[in-house]
Amino acid sequence: MDYQGKKKATIYDLSVLSGCSPSTVSAVLNGTWRKRRIKESTAELIQKLAEQHRYTANLQARGLRNSRSGLVGLLLPVHDSRYFSSMAQTFEAEVRSHGKCPVVVSACRDPREERTTVETLISYSIDELFVAGATDPDGIHALCEAAGIRHINIDLPGTKAPSVISDNYKGARMLTEAIIHRLGGTGILKPDEIYLFGGRNDHASHERIRGFRDIKTEMFGADPDKCIQPTGYSPDMSQKAFETFYAREKRLPRGLFINSSINFEGLLRFLAQHPHEAFADIVVGCYDYDPFGSFLPFPVLMIRQDVERMLAKAFEIMEEARPAIEIHLIPPELVHPRTALTGPLDLIKEIDAFSR
Amino acid sequence: MDYQGKKKATIYDLSVLSGCSPSTVSAVLNGTWRKRRIKESTAELIQKLAEQHRYTANLQARGLRNSRSGLVGLLLPVHDSRYFSSMAQTFEAEVRSHGKCPVVVSACRDPREERTTVETLISYSIDELFVAGATDPDGIHALCEAAGIRHINIDLPGTKAPSVISDNYKGARMLTEAIIHRLGGTGILKPDEIYLFGGRNDHASHERIRGFRDIKTEMFGADPDKCIQPTGYSPDMSQKAFETFYAREKRLPRGLFINSSINFEGLLRFLAQHPHEAFADIVVGCYDYDPFGSFLPFPVLMIRQDVERMLAKAFEIMEEARPAIEIHLIPPELVHPRTALTGPLDLIKEIDAFSR
DNA sequence: ATTGATTGCACCATCGATTGTGCAAAGGCG
DNA sequence: CGCCTTTGCACAATCGATGGTGCAATCAAT
Numbered sequence: 001m002d003y004q005g006k007k008k009a010t011i012y013d014l015s016v017l018s019g020c021s022p023s024t025v026s027a028v029l030n031g032t033w034r035k036r037r038i039k040e041s042t043a044e045l046i047q048k049l050a051e052q053h054r055y056t057a058n059l060q061a062r063g064l065r066n067s068r069s070g071l072v073g074l075l076l077p078v079h080d081s082r083y084f085s086s087m088a089q090t091f092e093a094e095v096r097s098h099g100k101c102p103v104v105v106s107a108c109r110d111p112r113e114e115r116t117t118v119e120t121l122i123s124y125s126i127d128e129l130f131v132a133g134a135t136d137p138d139g140i141h142a143l144c145e146a147a148g149i150r151h152i153n154i155d156l157p158g159t160k161a162p163s164v165i166s167d168n169y170k171g172a173r174m175l176t177e178a179i180i181h182r183l184g185g186t187g188i189l190k191p192d193e194i195y196l197f198g199g200r201n202d203h204a205s206h207e208r209i210r211g212f213r214d215i216k217t218e219m220f221g222a223d224p225d226k227c228i229q230p231t232g233y234s235p236d237m238s239q240k241a242f243e244t245f246y247a248r249e250k251r252l253p254r255g256l257f258i259n260s261s262i263n264f265e266g267l268l269r270f271l272a273q274h275p276h277e278a279f280a281d282i283v284v285g286c287y288d289y290d291p292f293g294s295f296l297p298f299p300v301l302m303i304r305q306d307v308e309r310m311l312a313k314a315f316e317i318m319e320e321a322r323p324a325i326e327i328h329l330i331p332p333e334l335v336h337p338r339t340a341l342t343g344p345l346d347l348i349k350e351i352d353a354f355s356r
Numbered sequence: 357m358d359y360q361g362k363k364k365a366t367i368y369d370l371s372v373l374s375g376c377s378p379s380t381v382s383a384v385l386n387g388t389w390r391k392r393r394i395k396e397s398t399a400e401l402i403q404k405l406a407e408q409h410r411y412t413a414n415l416q417a418r419g420l421r422n423s424r425s426g427l428v429g430l431l432l433p434v435h436d437s438r439y440f441s442s443m444a445q446t447f448e449a450e451v452r453s454h455g456k457c458p459v460v461v462s463a464c465r466d467p468r469e470e471r472t473t474v475e476t477l478i479s480y481s482i483d484e485l486f487v488a489g490a491t492d493p494d495g496i497h498a499l500c501e502a503a504g505i506r507h508i509n510i511d512l513p514g515t516k517a518p519s520v521i522s523d524n525y526k527g528a529r530m531l532t533e534a535i536i537h538r539l540g541g542t543g544i545l546k547p548d549e550i551y552l553f554g555g556r557n558d559h560a561s562h563e564r565i566r567g568f569r570d571i572k573t574e575m576f577g578a579d580p581d582k583c584i585q586p587t588g589y590s591p592d593m594s595q596k597a598f599e600t601f602y603a604r605e606k607r608l609p610r611g612l613f614i615n616s617s618i619n620f621e622g623l624l625r626f627l628a629q630h631p632h633e634a635f636a637d638i639v640v641g642c643y644d645y646d647p648f649g650s651f652l653p654f655p656v657l658m659i660r661q662d663v664e665r666m667l668a669k670a671f672e673i674m675e676e677a678r679p680a681i682e683i684h685l686i687p688p689e690l691v692h693p694r695t696a697l698t699g700p701l702d703l704i705k706e707i708d709a710f711s712r
Numbered sequence: 713a714t715t716g717a718t719t720g721c722a723c724c725a726t727c728g729a730t731t732g733t734g735c736a737a738a739g740g741c742g
Numbered sequence: 743c744g745c746c747t748t749t750g751c752a753c754a755a756t757c758g759a760t761g762g763t764g765c766a767a768t769c770a771a772t
Contacts, residue, residue, distance in 0.1 A: 008478075008503060010758055021722045026759055036761085037720055054502070059479040060419040061758035064727050069416065069480075079435070079444040079460070080701050088435040092462055101476050104435070104460050106448055108704045120457050122364075123415040124425075146410070147364060236702060261648075268647050268696035291624050292617075292648030340624035345436050346592060348464045366728055377752045382729055392731090393750055417728035420757050 009053040017053070018046050029057065069125040072098075075117060075140075076106040077133040077233075081262055082290045087132060087154075087307050089344035094315055100127065109233065111136040115143065122147045128318055130154055130311075135202065137161065152314050155305075156203050157327045164314045166305040167329040168204045168287075172211025172257070174334045175285040178301045179255045180219060182283045191220035192227060194255035197241055198263030200232045205259060208287055212257055227253075231263065238266025246274070252282050261288035294339050302335040308344075365409040373409070374402050385413065425481040428454075431473060431496075432462040433489040433589075437618055438646045443488060443510075443663050445700035450671055456483065465589065467492040471499065478503045484674055486510055486667075491558065493517065508670050511661075512559050513683045520670045520684045522661040524560045524643075527688040528567025528613070531641040534657045534690055535611045536575060538639045547576035548583060550611035553597055554619030556588045561615060564643055568613055583609075587619065594622025602630070608638050617644035650695050658691040664700075 011025040018025065020042060027033040028046040049055075063069035072095045076084045088104045095102035103126065107114040118140050121129060129151040131140050137158030144151040144161075157163035176194070183189050196212050199205030209228055216223035229245075231237040238258075246252060258264045264286045271279060282298050289304035310330045317323045335341065367381040374381065376398060383389040384402040405411075419425035428451045432440045444460045451458035459482065463470040474496050477485060485507040487496050493514030500507040500517075513519035532550070539545050552568050555561030565584055572579035585601075587593040594614075602608060614620045620642045627635060638654050645660035666686045673679045691697065 011760095012758075022758085023723080023760075024721060027721095027761085030760080032761085037718090039720060042720080056475055056479050058420070058481070058758050059476070060416045060425065060481055061727090062760080063416040064414070064420050064729095065758080065760050067727070071480075078701055078704065079441045079448070080438065080699060081441070082436065082438070085435045085437070085441040085444075088441075088460075089462065092435070102461060104444075105458060106445065110704075119412055120415070123412050124427075125414070125416055234701070234704070235696075235698070262701065265647050265696065265701075268651055271651060272694055272696045290648050291621050292646050292652065295624055295627060295653070296648065296651050297653035338628055340591075340621065340628045342591070343436060345434055345590070345618065345621075348434065348466075348590070367730095368728075378729080379731075379753075380751060382731090383751095386730080388731090393748090395750060398750080414728050417757090418730075420759095421728080421730050423757070 008058070009050075009055040010058065011055075013053065014046060014049050014055060017049050018042075020046065029055065030062075063125050067125055068127050070100050071103050071121075071124060071126040072100045073121045073126045073129045074102065074104045075114065075121075075129065075131050075134060076104060077109045077135075078262075079104075079106050081260070081288070083261060083288050083305065083307070084132065086344050087311065090307055090311050091130065093344065093347065094311055098315075107134075109133070109135050111139065115139060118143050122149060130314060131158075131161075132156075134158075137163070150318055152317055152323075154310055154314055160325060162317050162323045162325055163327045164310050164317065164330060165204070165327060166310065166332045168207035168332075169211040169214075170329075171287065171303045171305070171332040171334075172208040173215045174332075175287060175301060175303050176212045176215040176257055177219070178334055179257060179283050179285040180215070182299055182301065183255050186219045189220075189254070191216055191222045192224045193253055194257065195227045195229060195245070195253040196257040196259065197229045197231060198233065198238055198259030198266070199230045201230075205230060208257075208259060230259075231266070233260060233262050235262060235265040235269060238263040239269040240266075242267060242270040243273075246270070246278065252279055254282055256282060256284045258284060258286045261286060261290045261293060264288070264290070264293060289335050289341065291340050291343075294335060294337060299337045301337060302339075304333045304335050304341060306330050306332060364414070365406075365411040366414065367411075369409065370402060370405050370411060373405050374398075376402065385411065386418075419481050423481055424483050426456050427459050427477075427480060427482040428456045429477045429482045429485045430458065430460045431470065431477075431485065431487050431490060432460060433465045433491075434618075435460075435462050437616070437644070439617060439644050439661065439663070440488065442700050443667065446663055446667050447486065449700065449703065450667060454671075463490075465489070465491050467495065471495055474499050478505060486670060487514075487517075488512075490514075493519070506674055508673055508679075510666055510670055516681060518673050518679045518681055518684070520666050520673070520686060521560070522666065522688045523685040524563035524688075525567040525570075526685075527643065527659045527661070527690075528564035529571045530688075530690045531643060531657060531659050532568045532571040532613055533575070535613060535639050535641040536571070538655055538657065539611050542575045545576075545610070547572055547578045548580045549609055550613065551583045551585060551601070551609040552613040552615065553585045553587060554589065554594055554615030554622075555586045557586075561586060564613075564615060586615075587622070589616060589618050591618060591621040591625060594619040595625040596622075598623060598626040599629075602626070602634065608635055610638055612638060612640045614640060614642045617642060617646045617649060620644070620646070620649060645691050645697065647696050647699075650691060650693060655693045657693060658695075660689045660691050660697060662686050662688060 011022045014025045015022040025046055027036045028043045033043050074091045092102040107117045132154040133156050137153045138160050141160040153163035157165050213223045229241050231241045285301040287303045289302045367378045370381045371378040381402055383392045384399045389399050430447045448458040463473045487509050489511040493509045494516050497516040509519035513521050569579045585597050587597045641657040643659045645658040
């Protein structure tokens, strides 16, 4: 009905219009009016006016006053991977269902960027922070601690805040074992035919490498050091590692344990440069699930980390009064080749289907 | 040096510590102190204190006062697709380089969710809003307009704000033509052997369908209506469409134009249920690029929408004083099968490589 | 009619930063 | 020394919402 040319309506505008005081208007509009013994008819009047004038609260003002903002943050290393983007998707839905506002930001696996980003979030008085895959969880902990902000680590653990991570050791064992079986078992396979590529100096990589090596040692009695090729989390570095191996050996290892889908993209880049023979008989295990990756023309075993359960657990811990500083391991799932799993997008209902 | 137990330092704390007034402290810390003729030595003193006490400005207070927050929003339909997650990735980098704080949120292609999400963002006084793939861009425009917030549409155009979208018509023509060529051309192919799946009642789908039909009509002289199967943007609905077709025809169409990578996931689900013969000879064109999708065991032609250029153009328009309400078309790129393109992740430098 | 309880709401300080305005002290000039 | 300019900073209002406190009006009971 009434249009506001430019300015948004405030409780003061509604105060004048309704003849009530700003505090009454405030109480009515934030739901505390019964506690303040405001007459029902007064409340109705103000609510009607608020609707007419399209009042919405200024959340910065509210946040300033309350020193809480209603924002819940998720800090990611990167957006552009199905693992993290599905985490963002699930996170948003969960936060929304709690009536809060999700804020997803990424910090490029750069400890400095992580800190400044978190400082910014803190300056906006976010209520809670979910820290996923941070390179320096304990540094972030210090910032949150000083600001009194509840936080939790996901995917990569810290030592000073509760952490929820996938069971990388067990997952790596499952994956390595599955690769070996797929290649025919230890009878016809030698330990130096299976390599691990990707990952860096973080907890997840260490655990995965440990699982990889343990299985190989158990099954083969040996695991040559050269089979571990940590290249960081970059497609480019991974590609270079494959190229180097190929230049030397004129082929790829028969079994490849790839640390993440991001490293897997490095393999794609390699594949694009080489004839089909170069990878006719390989078996790939990737520690991440990507639906398209599962259908490549060679067997791809994947580990799907259970993002839903990890986040559910994390939210559960967030609600605890005094959560213990411990690491919660969520078992991941081995996904066999050519498998299309459902994901968070399936929870979205399709509205307004096609009609012309 | 000094630890704050719980509370963050404010300009008032520093005011007491320095013996200066809060306004002086404020001026020093926000950089306007020269304009206010503050002595250099005073400024240095205050800056030193600020550092010691780890002062960071309360951005909600600043935002309240300035009615601007330093936040720049990106509204996405969903996170969990490489198209939108790469958009988020690129967006963040760009916003950061402008010294602002990126906020990425998704609204599930639900017009109501879109509106409430935008209202929330407005309530936080975001400075600018990039609206990507919104179902109701003009509704969002109305909200932004009323709040005086600069905004721009990306991916799906509106009629009331400037828009930057990919040239869906041309892209669809390129893709359709490439599919037909790949299948041997019009000589040995019939028009009802090429189907379009996916998409819904939005501008992008309409344009892509138009491009698809125009090319088919030009090349075959005909395009049966049945070849258009808009299933919405849901893997599940897409899968059902493939199943239905397969149940009837005992095979898939030889050429499939798939409206987005999300619909493509529906095809994966179908593939997982059926023997290899069901799709031995198909050629798929997907209007989206996904690196893993490009390497599937059948030829996959993909359209890579130029997210970088779209965003660059959008930021450029945002800086214009009085941008024209027009639609800017950014040409997309046809990606041949087995192609691994670089993406925004390649811009991230790897810090702290592996070391044990 | 007086007392006491209840109802219904207004007043005002507060959150932290910003900024227009004012004013004392210092310096320059004749 | 008197007057004017410049320097350097303090004061106080403001942004919008919140919530503790206080007070007048109404009502019930004696």
